[in-house]
Amino acid sequence: MLLPFKHVLGAAGTFLWRRLSWAARSELRARVPTRGRGERNRGLEDFSARLAAGPTLQHFLRNTSPPQETHPQLEEEPEPYLTSSILEEARRKVYLETYGCQMNVNDTEIAWAILRKSGYLRTHHSTTDCRFSWLPREKAEQAIWNRLRHLTALKSKRLRSQAPLRIGILGCMAERLREEILHKEKLVDIVAGPDAYRDLPRLLAVAETGQQAANVLLSLDETYADVLPVQTSPDATSAFVSIMRGCDNMCSYCIVPFTRGRERSRPMASILREVKLLSDQGVKEVTLLGQNVNSFRDTSEVQFRSAAAPGLSRGFSTIYKAKEGGLRFAHLLDQASRVDPEMRIRFTSPHPKDFPDEVLQLIRERHNICKQLHLPAQSGSSRILEAMRRGYTREAYLELIQHVRDSIPGVSLSSDFIAGFCGETEDDHQQTVSLLRQVRYNVGFLFAYSMRQKTRAYHRLQDDVPAEVKRRRLEELISVFREEATRANGAMVGRSQLVLVEGPSKRSAAELCGRNDGNIRVIFPDTEMEDGTGSGAVVRAQPGDYVLVKVTSASSQTLKGVLLRRTTLRESAAHR
Numbered sequence: 001m002l003l004p005f006k007h008v009l010g011a012a013g014t015f016l017w018r019r020l021s022w023a024a025r026s027e028l029r030a031r032v033p034t035r036g037r038g039e040r041n042r043g044l045e046d047f048s049a050r051l052a053a054g055p056t057l058q059h060f061l062r063n064t065s066p067p068q069e070t071h072p073q074l075e076e077e078p079e080p081y082l083t084s085s086i087l088e089e090a091r092r093k094v095y096l097e098t099y100g101c102q103m104n105v106n107d108t109e110i111a112w113a114i115l116r117k118s119g120y121l122r123t124h125h126s127t128t129d130c131r132f133s134w135l136p137r138e139k140a141e142q143a144i145w146n147r148l149r150h151l152t153a154l155k156s157k158r159l160r161s162q163a164p165l166r167i168g169i170l171g172c173m174a175e176r177l178r179e180e181i182l183h184k185e186k187l188v189d190i191v192a193g194p195d196a197y198r199d200l201p202r203l204l205a206v207a208e209t210g211q212q213a214a215n216v217l218l219s220l221d222e223t224y225a226d227v228l229p230v231q232t233s234p235d236a237t238s239a240f241v242s243i244m245r246g247c248d249n250m251c252s253y254c255i256v257p258f259t260r261g262r263e264r265s266r267p268m269a270s271i272l273r274e275v276k277l278l279s280d281q282g283v284k285e286v287t288l289l290g291q292n293v294n295s296f297r298d299t300s301e302v303q304f305r306s307a308a309a310p311g312l313s314r315g316f317s318t319i320y321k322a323k324e325g326g327l328r329f330a331h332l333l334d335q336a337s338r339v340d341p342e343m344r345i346r347f348t349s350p351h352p353k354d355f356p357d358e359v360l361q362l363i364r365e366r367h368n369i370c371k372q373l374h375l376p377a378q379s380g381s382s383r384i385l386e387a388m389r390r391g392y393t394r395e396a397y398l399e400l401i402q403h404v405r406d407s408i409p410g411v412s413l414s415s416d417f418i419a420g421f422c423g424e425t426e427d428d429h430q431q432t433v434s435l436l437r438q439v440r441y442n443v444g445f446l447f448a449y450s451m452r453q454k455t456r457a458y459h460r461l462q463d464d465v466p467a468e469v470k471r472r473r474l475e476e477l478i479s480v481f482r483e484e485a486t487r488a489n490g491a492m493v494g495r496s497q498l499v500l501v502e503g504p505s506k507r508s509a510a511e512l513c514g515r516n517d518g519n520i521r522v523i524f525p526d527t528e529m530e531d532g533t534g535s536g537a538v539v540r541a542q543p544g545d546y547v548l549v550k551v552t553s554a555s556s557q558t559l560k561g562v563l564l565r566r567t568t569l570r571e572s573a574a575h576r
């Protein structure tokens with residue numbers, strides 16, 4: 001039955017045939033008559049005529065060119081002989097499960113946008129046709145292996161009458177573990193690295209034939225600029241917008257440059273278009289997302305390329321040459337904050353080296369850019385920072401903290417720390433403890449070091465801190481962080497905080513929760529309050545509202561308070 005199609009369609013047809021699901025193939029088979037030579041010839045002539053009106057070789061060549069930016073609302077016309085009924089019948093369901101960091105969450109939505117455009121339906125049932133998982137940090141990898149074994153068992157129990165279940169793994173760790181996933185464990189059908197999501201429809205088509213399919217090639221320019229992630233929760237008050245991918249910093253412990261590739265920035269115009277779209281959808285808070293957001297550099301237009309490189313923070317260095325040209329992060333932040341004055345703008349994660357004064361001034365001046373900075377320190381010991389290749393000393397970092405606090409009064413600070421890096425002595429560890437005490441962060445992310453293959457540390461350093469010592473040091477760091485964060489957050493007791501309402505608190509239906517400007521969770525009773533936005537009426541807070549809350553108590557992670565009134569970003573800034 002397949003033979004006539006191959007004869008008629010040739011190489012392009014074979015390519016197309018592989019892209020079709022079983023239902024679409026059945027439809028095409030049914031449309032080519034097979035009874036009687038005359039009838040068959042007429043059928044083939046008819047089909048050839050339709051084929052002549054279909055896409056040309058140029059069409060397929062066009063699809064291999066770099067993606068052109070398209071308007072997000074405009075759906076491409078399907079190929080003429082793939083009618084909507086064929087596409088509709090061919091629709092299969094996909095179930096997406098995400099593990100790990102926010103970049104993985106954002107990648108999930110990019111992949112889903114691509115699959116949706118290819119006719120897939122998303123389901124929240126795990127017994128669906130295709131399942132994709134994103135692999136996380138090492139700590140969670142064992143859970144993923146167990147999950148994959150469970151899914152493989154599910155796949156083997158699938159009835160013959162049902163479409164076969166296909167299992168895929170996407171993301172940066174899929175790239176790192178592809179050999180093990182595909183060949184040793186043989187648990188998945190599809191492996192796609194972080195730059196291969198556009199290839200998912202083809203990979204799925206290959207998997208339909210019963211073969212394993214993989215694409216883990218890293219790209220120098222893929223930013224998915226034209227793929228707008230789909231807002232999956234229509235009531236969401238906040239969203240993440242990816243502005244860049246990859247990283248060039250090569251910190252010695254980090255796998256990101258190897259799994260996510262070289263640093264590249266998304267064109268600013270497409271970022272601003274997405275921020276505007278989110279604003280139109282009612283989203284009240286956007287976080288600009290990337291591995292190293294403040295080294296953003298848009299070189300997509302020739303005229304952007306002559307701009308001078310901004311200086312690094314004082315006392316900081318990089319391992320690469322200064323990159324000249326391109327629209328920089330300060331420009332993006334300025335433009336993004338102008339899209340909607342009632343929309344908060346945050347960003348994560350920055351590198352402490354890329355904080356020119358103009359970025360700090362902009363944060364201070366613009367009422368809708370949150371006064372909150374993530375300044376990942378990783379260690380308080382200059383000796384360990386050098387081994388980590390972070391490009392700064394303890395002293396330079398502390399000087400930057402002072403400069404940030406002078407520039408942005410009341411700024412909320414967060415950081416990352418690694419306990420037990422290669423060669424870390426008790427004295428190095430105590431220096432990290434003292435840095436935590438000295439800076440007094442509001443939010444902290446603390447981990448015990450675990451060595452990753454491919455990294456510089458893996459090749460050049462010894463993972464010589466015993467596991468129990470790492471654990472003990474981590475516990476000590478967490479305890480000191482909590483103590484200091486409780487003090488830092490305690491300074492807000494008695495003061496009012498501007499809170500973006502997210503919805504009911506998880507602990508009690510009688511309480512609401514939201515986040516203040518410093519990104520700290522705030523819990524308060526769901527009571528009536530005055531509408532301070534002009535009407536003077538008595539109202540109840542809704543998700544997406546800005547409300548003023550007077551803080552009555554604080555812990556290391558949460559503030560509690562009472563509602564004062566509903567307000568707006570601008571109005572509250574005017575009374576600050």
Ligand code: SF4
Pocket residue numbers: 247248249250251254255256257291292351
């Ligand atoms: S730790 Fe951050 S800055 Fe360093 S290489 Fe990894 S992603 Fe880049």
